[in-house]
Amino acid sequence: MIEIRWHGRGGQGAKTAALLFAEAALATGKYIQAFPEYGPERMGAPVQSFNRISDVPITLHCGLHEPSFVVILDPTLMDSVPVTAGLKKDGKVIVNTSFSAATIATRLGINASQVFVVNASQIAQDTIGMDIPNTPMLGALVKVIGTLDLNGVLEDTKHKLEQKFRHKPQVIEGNLESIKRAFNEVKNV
Amino acid sequence: MIKTTYAKGKVVAKTGNEVMAEAMRQIAPDVVAAYPITPATEIVQIFSQFVADGLVPTEFVAVESEHSAMSACIGACAAGARTMTGTSSQGLALMWEMLYIAAGLRLPLVMAVINRALSAPINIHGDQSDTMGARDAGWIQIYSENSQEAYDNMVQSTRIAEKLQLPTMITTDGFIISHCMEVVEILPDEDVKKFAGEFKPERYLLDIKRPYTLGAIDLQDYYFEHRFQLADAMNNAIPVILEVAQDFYKTFGRKYDLYEKYCMDDAEVALVIIGSAAGTAKVVVDDLRSKGVKAGLIKIRVFRPFPAKQLAADLAKLKVVAVMDRADSCSGAGAPLYTDVTAALYSNANAGLPLPKVVDYVYGLGGRDIDLDHFHEVFARLEKIKAGGPIGPVVEYINVRK
Numbered sequence: 001m002i003e004i005r006w007h008g009r010g011g012q013g014a015k016t017a018a019l020l021f022a023e024a025a026l027a028t029g030k031y032i033q034a035f036p037e038y039g040p041e042r043m044g045a046p047v048q049s050f051n052r053i054s055d056v057p058i059t060l061h062c063g064l065h066e067p068s069f070v071v072i073l074d075p076t077l078m079d080s081v082p083v084t085a086g087l088k089k090d091g092k093v094i095v096n097t098s099f100s101a102a103t104i105a106t107r108l109g110i111n112a113s114q115v116f117v118v119n120a121s122q123i124a125q126d127t128i129g130m131d132i133p134n135t136p137m138l139g140a141l142v143k144v145i146g147t148l149d150l151n152g153v154l155e156d157t158k159h160k161l162e163q164k165f166r167h168k169p170q171v172i173e174g175n176l177e178s179i180k181r182a183f184n185e186v187k188n189v
Numbered sequence: 190m191i192k193t194t195y196a197k198g199k200v201v202a203k204t205g206n207e208v209m210a211e212a213m214r215q216i217a218p219d220v221v222a223a224y225p226i227t228p229a230t231e232i233v234q235i236f237s238q239f240v241a242d243g244l245v246p247t248e249f250v251a252v253e254s255e256h257s258a259m260s261a262c263i264g265a266c267a268a269g270a271r272t273m274t275g276t277s278s279q280g281l282a283l284m285w286e287m288l289y290i291a292a293g294l295r296l297p298l299v300m301a302v303i304n305r306a307l308s309a310p311i312n313i314h315g316d317q318s319d320t321m322g323a324r325d326a327g328w329i330q331i332y333s334e335n336s337q338e339a340y341d342n343m344v345q346s347t348r349i350a351e352k353l354q355l356p357t358m359i360t361t362d363g364f365i366i367s368h369c370m371e372v373v374e375i376l377p378d379e380d381v382k383k384f385a386g387e388f389k390p391e392r393y394l395l396d397i398k399r400p401y402t403l404g405a406i407d408l409q410d411y412y413f414e415h416r417f418q419l420a421d422a423m424n425n426a427i428p429v430i431l432e433v434a435q436d437f438y439k440t441f442g443r444k445y446d447l448y449e450k451y452c453m454d455d456a457e458v459a460l461v462i463i464g465s466a467a468g469t470a471k472v473v474v475d476d477l478r479s480k481g482v483k484a485g486l487i488k489i490r491v492f493r494p495f496p497a498k499q500l501a502a503d504l505a506k507l508k509v510v511a512v513m514d515r516a517d518s519c520s521g522a523g524a525p526l527y528t529d530v531t532a533a534l535y536s537n538a539n540a541g542l543p544l545p546k547v548v549d550y551v552y553g554l555g556g557r558d559i560d561l562d563h564f565h566e567v568f569a570r571l572e573k574i575k576a577g578g579p580i581g582p583v584v585e586y587i588n589v590r591k
Contacts, residue, residue: 022370023202029190032202034370038313057372059468061335061365062560 002145003064004051006137007083008073011043013134017073018049020157021138025053027156028149033058046081067091071141073120073133075099084108094140094186096120096133101188116144118186120178127178128171139179140186150183191372194442198374205336205366206231208373209275209301209359212343214239215381218299219270219388222250222261227313228363229277229303236275255280259287266296267403269393271347273298277363278305281319288356292327292419294404297350297357297388300328301343304464304515305363306555314556315363317464321516321525327419329357329426330493332463334449336361336371338490341443344376347385348433353426354391355419362465362515364556376441384440426494447496449488452478453503456485458571461504461530462513463489466552466559470513473564484568489526497533504530505537507545509571515553523549523584546574549584563588 004021008014015036022034033052050064066086075097077083084093087110094116095104105112118140120133128135138157142148154176161172191200203211210232213221221240223233240249248270252258258274266272276284281302291298302320306312320330329349333339339361350357361367392401407415427447434445449467452474453459460470467488477484487503489496504510512531514524522528527549537544550567552559567587574580 019202019370026191026200026202026372031191031372032370034202035364035368038364038368059335059471060561061362061369061465062469063558065560 001052001054001058002069003067004053004069004071004141005064005067006049006051006071006073007077007081008047008049008134009043009077010045010047012073013132014047014049014073017071017134017138018051020135020160021141022051022053023160024138024142024153024156025051025148028152030054031056031058033060046077069094069141069145071137072096073137078104078107084110090114092116092144094118094137094144096137098122113188116140116186116188118182120182123178123181123185127181128174135175136178136182139182142179143183143186150180154179193374195374195376195380197377197380198441199377201373201375202370203336203373203375204231204368204370205339205361206303206368207235208336208340208375209343209361210235210239211375212340212381213273213301214245215376215378216271216273216344216347216385217245217382218247218273218347220248220250220262220265220272221274222252222258222265222272223274223276224252224255224258224280226255226277226280228305228315228367229275229280229301231367232275232301232303255283256287259284259291262298263287263291263294263296266291266298267294267393268395269390271351271388272296273300275301275303277303278307278319281323282307285323288323288326288328290404291356293415295354295419295422297347297354299343299346299350300356300358302358302360303363303367304360312555313363315365315367315465316515316554316556317360317362318516318554320358320360321518323358324493324525327355327423328493329353329355329430329491331357331359331491332489333359333361333366334465334467334488336366336369336373337443339366340373340375341437341441341445342490344381344384345433345437345445347388349430351388351390352429352433353422355422355426365465380440384437423494427491427496430491445490447491447499449490450503451486451488453485453487455483456506457483457508458510458568458575459485459487459504459507460511460513460564460567461487461489461500461526463492463526464515466513466515469559469561470564473561473568476561477568482568482572492526495529495533497529497536500530501533501537501542504534504545505542508575509546510548511567511571512547512549513567514549514551517551517554524551527584546580547583548574548580550587551584552587557588559588
């Protein structure tokens with residue numbers, strides 16, 4: 001079972017990312033869970049959401065404390081939230097940043113081999129026209145996990161976005177493009 | 190790909206609230222009167238969107254409080270309409286006097302309840318204090334471990350309620366299930382409609398050819414008979430609930446009972462538990478089994494009526510039992526599930542049957558997590574008691590600062 005923790009700020013779409021990711025993983029034939037950590041719902045406040053992905057049905061309904069992947073939508077959270085808490089020994093951290101993996105690794109106090117970076121905010125600006133980094137980070141996560149099929153994920157996300165944004169079709173293409181770009185641009189250096 | 194149980198079923202990723210609303214849309218009740226409250230808000234929100242989009246012909250009544258919601262539901266159901274609502278916590282508490290009226294008038298309403306802690310202190314998260322407090326109101330209570338069960342229980346709900354003429358609540362844990370996206374098999378609309386059938390009340394107020402009085406004053410001469418009839422209906426409810434479950438199994442392929450027995454055949458130590466934490470506990474049971482510990486689990490699905498006889502027989506085979514309560518009764522003598530389980534076991538004592546040792550754990554109030562380590566801790570204690578160790582305090586509180 002793969003366990004994932006998303007860190008973001010209220011309004012950045014950490015919850016939506018976990019939901020989209022779960023649906024996409026289901027589309028590739030996996031059992032899934034996606035759940036947010038609910039607290040005071042304020043724009044900008046640190047928030048977390050979670051995924052479990054498994055080949056067999058998931059009956060666990062407790063909190064997720066030892067993720068194998070941590071996705072950080074907002075790099076400033078690294079200063080204020082213990083983002084690596086409980087991270088598995090060989091766990092991986094994916095950060096939305098323009099800094100190198102080595103710089104982030106030093107800052108987080110973990111091995112550089114565990115850190116992946118992608119400038120998701122820039123990708124979101126270019127493709128969606130707004131700094132909404134959640135969908136690009138989805139693409140980065142798919143790449144880093146390595147066992148999920150990108151095309152399946154894209155297809156499912158498109159379907160989901162078509163339902164959600166049926167009155168705003170222009171945002172759909174941008175979101176899909178952002179996933180592809182982040183998938184290709186996420187790096188371990 | 191993940192296989193469906195029913196050939197025409199569809200596997201989707203949905204939250205507990207989404208599937209509850211989905212089942213309501215498929216059943217398409219005549220009337221829904223509801224007021225939003227966290228964490229059940231989405232049920233009302235999604236369902237009202239279905240109505241607004243013309244996907245369901247239900248008359249949706251947006252009321253100004255839960256007391257009004259239940260009152261409107263009572264009126265609608267008495268008039269002859271198939272009626273549903275949904276609520277949680279303080280909302281259920283505000284419905285209080287109307288809950289007893291719905292049951293006393295024998296109105297087969299169905300209510301989705303998303304279990305949430307009661308104030309004070311204010312808390313929006315999952316525990317079962319709200320519906321446990323309503324356990325003597327004369328409502329059928331069916332609890333769900335996950336979204337699939339919440340959906341399947343909703344699909345079965347109207348038939349149970351209408352056959353028994355008893356209001357029925359289908360519950361699941363707030364946030365833990367209501368807001369957790371999981372894999373759920375959704376059944377086709379027409380098949381759910383066919384399963385639910387039509388609501389044909391024996392008598393209803395809008396039947397002008399057979400006018401009757403409902404809710405009249407009922408003093409020393411007949412009140413007791415009417416309350417006896419209510420108790421009698423509850424006493425005889427189990428066969429009906431099982432019959433609907435059997436038909437659901439035959440039709441859609443998923444089995445339901447009064448409670449689920451997990452690894453119980455040769456179990457010596459076991460938990461009795463309700464709701465989502467049962468799923469977490471099953472992982473621990475599996476782990477212990479792989480190490481040779483004869484651990485088991487009973488997950489209560491139908492809490493009202495309480496399956497006392499059946500449970501007493503199943504628990505008699507055990508050496509030690511931990512009852513897990515996600516609610517406290519503040520009675521000074523154990524939490525709600527514990528008192529019902531131990532009362533049920535007393536019939537074993539009367540009949541000269543063996544009795545397991547029983548301890549009670551109150552856990553998870555206000556959404557406090559209970560994880561694998563906690564269940565390991567509970568089972569370790571049961572094993573020690575089994576080996577002849579002292580029982581210690583009968584009622585324990587787990588994962589709490591004391």
